[in-house]
Amino acid sequence: MKNIPSIQRTTSQAKDLAALRQAFQGWKDAPDPLTRLTRRLSTTLSLETQLGILAEEMNASIPFDALSYHHQIAHRDFVFATGMGGPHRCEYRLSLEGVHYGTLTLNRRQKFSEEELEGIEMIISAAICPLRNACQYIAIEQTALTDALTSIPNKRALDEHLERASRLSDRHGEEYALILGDLDHFKSVNDEYGHVVGDHLLRLTAEAIGSTIRNSDSVYRFGGEEFAVLLPHTGEQEARDVADRIRHAVSSLRVDCGGTDLSVTISCGVARHLAEEGASQWIARADEALYRAKAQGRNCTRVFASIG
Ligand SMILES: Nc1nc2c(ncn2[C@@H]2O[C@H](COP(=O)(O)OP(=O)(O)OP(=O)(O)O)[C@@H](O)[C@H]2O)c(=O)[nH]1
Numbered sequence: 001m002k003n004i005p006s007i008q009r010t011t012s013q014a015k016d017l018a019a020l021r022q023a024f025q026g027w028k029d030a031p032d033p034l035t036r037l038t039r040r041l042s043t044t045l046s047l048e049t050q051l052g053i054l055a056e057e058m059n060a061s062i063p064f065d066a067l068s069y070h071h072q073i074a075h076r077d078f079v080f081a082t083g084m085g086g087p088h089r090c091e092y093r094l095s096l097e098g099v100h101y102g103t104l105t106l107n108r109r110q111k112f113s114e115e116e117l118e119g120i121e122m123i124i125s126a127a128i129c130p131l132r133n134a135c136q137y138i139a140i141e142q143t144a145l146t147d148a149l150t151s152i153p154n155k156r157a158l159d160e161h162l163e164r165a166s167r168l169s170d171r172h173g174e175e176y177a178l179i180l181g182d183l184d185h186f187k188s189v190n191d192e193y194g195h196v197v198g199d200h201l202l203r204l205t206a207e208a209i210g211s212t213i214r215n216s217d218s219v220y221r222f223g224g225e226e227f228a229v230l231l232p233h234t235g236e237q238e239a240r241d242v243a244d245r246i247r248h249a250v251s252s253l254r255v256d257c258g259g260t261d262l263s264v265t266i267s268c269g270v271a272r273h274l275a276e277e278g279a280s281q282w283i284a285r286a287d288e289a290l291y292r293a294k295a296q297g298r299n300c301t302r303v304f305a306s307i308g
Contacts (some may be wrong), residue, residue: 004132034126041130045137051080054127061123064106071102073135074142075151075262078102082285086110090117096128101135114161147221149199150206155167157226162279165230166181169273176273177239179229180286181209181246184265184298193257201255201264213242227266228286236303243268243301251299265299272305 027035037057054242055067066083086109091211094101106112106120111220113305145157165176183189183205209219211229211287222228229246247266247303255262269290285304292302 001058019235026127027056032124034056037123038130039258041127044136047078047131047134047138048080048241049114050083050134051128054123054131055082058106058120058123062106062112062119064108066105068105068107070105071100071135073138073241074146074169076142078138083107088112090120091118093130094131095125096132099132101128101132142240147206149294150203150221152206152210153218153220153295155220158230159279160218161218161230164279165232166273166279166282170275175233175235177231177234177236177241177266177269177270178273178282178286179231179246180241180283180290181227181229181245181250181268181291182223182294183225183250184294186264186269189262189264193262195246197255197257197262201253201262203268204253204255205250208253209246210243212249217242228283234272236305239270239272240301243270247301248300253258267293267298268301270301270303 016156026032027039037053040053040057044050044053051067051069054216058064058067064083065086066081068081069079071078085107087107088109088111089105089107090112091103091105093103104124112120138223145153146161147154152223162178170177178202181199186198186201189201205227206219206221209229211233213219213229215230216233217231220228220230229242231242234242247268250264250266269286269292271282271289272284274285289302289304293300296302
């Protein structure tokens with residue numbers, strides 16, 4: 001075993017420790033605005049909460065009438081705004097190591113002085129690293145909830161949304177329906193035309209389903225060639241109609257495979273949410289309905305309630 005030299009305490013170390021103790025006290029009690037700002041920002045990875053803290057701390061040093069922030073993260077617009085505008089504005093494109101992290105705008109009724117603009121830049125410089133971390137956190141979270149092939153939400157996102165829908169349905173009596181759709185004989189598409197064509201068809205299917213449903217509905221890639229659609233404020237009959245529209249949209253897809261037009265069909269199972277039911281039971285009933293649709297000839301819709 002290697003010998004570890006014994007640690008000698010020197011007078012300079014004692015001084016360093018005293019300075020550390022003093023710095024800690026200062027950091028803990030946060031007398032200066034930048035220390036307080038960075039300390040508060042480091043307590044959260046929520047970009048919204050961070051921007052609220054930034055607005056509060058900024059306003060304490062440089063009063064403003066409105067602060068807004070805009071950034072596109074993982075193809076989605078993130079917008080934060082607080083206060084009401086004013087004719088004078090200063091805008092900052094936030095960036096760190098060449099990467100853009102959004103645009104921050106301050107508005108005020110009075111013009112900003114040079115000293116104030118300098119102060120704003122100092123505050124932004126102190127906040128940029130935590131803001132970068134929060135932006136990256138959103139992007140990572142988004143990636144974890146998105147299917148890489150089709151760019152639509154994945155099964156993990158569906159599980160989260162179904163749990164939330166179950167709770168809302170129980171608490172407020174809102175109607176929710178779930179459609180599970182599974183492409184028919186998809187294995188033979190891969191076998192005959194190859195995985196590249198299969199992948200292309202999966203992307204087209206995701207788009208076709210997405211363009212068939214309302215804005216308030218959401219589509220997910222549930223598994224390999226299986227999709228799910230969650231429909232708020234939707235009863236059984238309405239959900240069946242949506243499933244039939246999805247079937248029509250998917251069967252209308254054509255992929256040109258060197259002279260032959262490839263087409264597919266999809267089978268759908270529908271289940272509305274039942275009181276006190278958790279996400280997994282709800283999915284299981286929709287899956288049961290889908291199983292019936294497959295067993296009863298494919299390219300058709302079956303609703304769980306109508307079984308038996
Ligand atoms: N190209 C491609 N194929 C996939 C992907 N994920 C799953 N698959 C394929 O989807 C096929 C699913 O086959 P099966 O479960 O037998 O179902 P099926 O052939 O669609 O038959 P039915 O569902 O009974 O109508 C398999 O060949 C999988 O390899 C993917 O990401 N890309």
